[in-house]
Amino acid sequence: MLNLKDAGLLRQQCYINGEWLDADNGETIAVTNPATGEVLATVPKMGVAETRRALQAAEQAFKQWRKKTAKERSVLLRKWYDLMMAHQDDLATLLTAEQGKPLAEAKGEIAYGASYIEWYAEEAKRLYGDVIPQPANDKRVVVIKQPIGVCAAVTPWNFPNAMITRKAAPALAAGCSMVVKPASQTPLSALAIAVLAERAGIPAGVFNVVTGSAAAIGGELTGSDIVKKFSFTGSTEIGRQLAAQCANTIKKVSLELGGNAPFIVFDDADLDAAVEGALISKFRNAGQTCVCANRIYVQAGVYDAFAEKFAAAVNRLQVGNGMEAGITQGPLIDQNAVLKVEEHIADAIAKGGKVVAGGKRHALGGSFFEPTLVTGVTADMKVAREETFGPLAPLFRFETEEEVLGYANDTEFGLASYFYARDIGRIWRVSEGLEYGMVGLNTGIISNEAAPFGGVKQSGLGREGSKYGIEDYVEIKYLCMGGIDR
Numbered sequence: 001m002l003n004l005k006d007a008g009l010l011r012q013q014c015y016i017n018g019e020w021l022d023a024d025n026g027e028t029i030a031v032t033n034p035a036t037g038e039v040l041a042t043v044p045k046m047g048v049a050e051t052r053r054a055l056q057a058a059e060q061a062f063k064q065w066r067k068k069t070a071k072e073r074s075v076l077l078r079k080w081y082d083l084m085m086a087h088q089d090d091l092a093t094l095l096t097a098e099q100g101k102p103l104a105e106a107k108g109e110i111a112y113g114a115s116y117i118e119w120y121a122e123e124a125k126r127l128y129g130d131v132i133p134q135p136a137n138d139k140r141v142v143v144i145k146q147p148i149g150v151c152a153a154v155t156p157w158n159f160p161n162a163m164i165t166r167k168a169a170p171a172l173a174a175g176c177s178m179v180v181k182p183a184s185q186t187p188l189s190a191l192a193i194a195v196l197a198e199r200a201g202i203p204a205g206v207f208n209v210v211t212g213s214a215a216a217i218g219g220e221l222t223g224s225d226i227v228k229k230f231s232f233t234g235s236t237e238i239g240r241q242l243a244a245q246c247a248n249t250i251k252k253v254s255l256e257l258g259g260n261a262p263f264i265v266f267d268d269a270d271l272d273a274a275v276e277g278a279l280i281s282k283f284r285n286a287g288q289t290c291v292c293a294n295r296i297y298v299q300a301g302v303y304d305a306f307a308e309k310f311a312a313a314v315n316r317l318q319v320g321n322g323m324e325a326g327i328t329q330g331p332l333i334d335q336n337a338v339l340k341v342e343e344h345i346a347d348a349i350a351k352g353g354k355v356v357a358g359g360k361r362h363a364l365g366g367s368f369f370e371p372t373l374v375t376g377v378t379a380d381m382k383v384a385r386e387e388t389f390g391p392l393a394p395l396f397r398f399e400t401e402e403e404v405l406g407y408a409n410d411t412e413f414g415l416a417s418y419f420y421a422r423d424i425g426r427i428w429r430v431s432e433g434l435e436y437g438m439v440g441l442n443t444g445i446i447s448n449e450a451a452p453f454g455g456v457k458q459s460g461l462g463r464e465g466s467k468y469g470i471e472d473y474v475e476i477k478y479l480c481m482g483g484i485d486r
């Protein structure tokens with residue numbers, strides 16, 4: 001079982017209005033370790049009634065939470081951050097156990113998730129309004145920002161800590177309260193975040209976690225008029241559905257959805273740096289991140305050299321249980337994820353692709369899969385249009401800058417993109433030409449709390465992180481004062 005220094009971080013109940021509760025009917029959902037298949041714990045299978053009570057608690061708590069000064073909220077968020085970092089090892093152990101990523105990556109996610117709480121503990125005090133030069137001498141115009149109200153969040157399994165704090169931190173900093181539904185595969189990280197919120201002194205009802213039936217809970221979160229802001233991170237398919245469910249109550253909606261990131265290597269790139277960047281962008285979390293390189297385009301003049309170097313690097317990846325030292329790739333989340341990777345590999349081979357590394361399920365069995373590199377990939381293959389969300393690196397060859405920009409932008413997605421080059425003119429032309437919310441230039445890792453993370457096209461709406469990320473949690477109101485000249 002889990003060897004936690006602080007056993008209190010492992011919770012098997014939901015956190016609603018400051019209480020730890022079972023489902024009304026006592027039903028539970030098992031949480032399993034994707035590396036071993038063992039059952040780690042169970043969590044409540046809650047539904048509409050419990051979710052409604054959580055929203056009512058959040059509504060009541062909002063009334064007092066919004067009245068705290070920004071500085072008072074900032075102090076509590078900072079305590080939450082300090083506790084998260086103090087318990088980084090235990091939180092990482094819980095995360096690796098339920099999600100599978102290597103422990104080093106899990107520790108990195110805890111620090112990354114905590115950094116959003118740290119950032120918004122500071123940003124809370126800088127949520128400024130405006131004084132607008134009066135349009136007439138008898139008037140004065142002032143803009144103020146007020147918390148939007150009760151917020152709801154639905155989050156994915158691949159980053160079970162950071163995808164929650166990236167929403168809860170700006171929400172609470174702005175003076176809002178929140179109800180979170182984590183993915184059923186990875187609820188333990190969410191409940192541990194709630195433990196630390198409670199210990200930090202964040203008042204009952206301000207932060208709530210409900211686990212259970214996604215459709216039932218999601219239906220209440222998107223349908224209830226108590227919820228003024230709905231934030232979703234997950235697939236584009238589900239995001240469309242939930243955004244539509246929010247329409248009846250005209251909620252403010254933010255969506256962090258699927259990606260299909262191009263990773264472009266030009267012939268003036270630093271090839272070793274490009275190999276390093278492609279490796280981490282593609283294989284972080286076993287390829288299960290929304291910003292993973294999904295298509296790797298290499299200019300013809302350096303294609304063979306890059307392919308050789310990259311194949312050697314892919315073959316050095318170590319597959320195994322993320323709890324073990326030296327492991328750099330854990331299991332995929334489930335068998336469906338394995339089937340998706342196999343489907344993309346088979347399709348690529350059938351249409352002329354060549355497997356030069358990996359290519360099949362790992363000898364460890366279960367949902368372990370060999371890190372895979374396929375060359376000779378073309379635009380007619382599934383891997384060019386669909387998000388693989390697994391350890392498959394497809395190499396495409398291109399000749400010109402104009403050609404590769406056309407390939408890169410030929411998708412309904414627009415989240416992350418990457419390219420390696422050193423010519424300053426090319427850097428500006430390609431950066432401005434890529435139709436994505438984020439561009440990684442000579443780096444494969446772009447995510448941080450100071451930057452506005454988000455996508456365009458069908459990769460989402462809104463931004464998370466940075467000064468921009470808190471704006472989705474406030475309403476702007478202007479005061480027009482007359483009679484000033486009397």
Ligand SMILES: NC(=O)c1ccc[n+]([C@@H]2O[C@H](COP(=O)([O-])OP(=O)(O)OC[C@H]3O[C@@H](n4cnc5c(N)ncnc54)[C@H](O)[C@@H]3O)[C@@H](O)[C@H]2O)c1
Nearest residue numbers: 155156157182183214215218234235238256257258259290
């Ligand atoms: N843009 C980003 O920041 C970002 C971050 C992480 C993951 N993602 C995307 O998420 C996907 C993988 O995550 P996933 O498999 O958890 O996605 P998913 O859409 O299947 O599930 C996401 C969340 O939605 C819930 N959900 C599913 N169906 C629902 C319904 N009918 N009603 C209410 N809730 C429902 C799930 O329980 C989970 O909590 C990938 O497409 C990935 O690109 C995007």
Ligand SMILES: O=C[C@H](O)CS(=O)(=O)O
Nearest residue numbers: 158159288289290291447
């Ligand atoms: O998978 C989606 C996450 O947003 C990835 S990241 O850790 O923020 O880059």
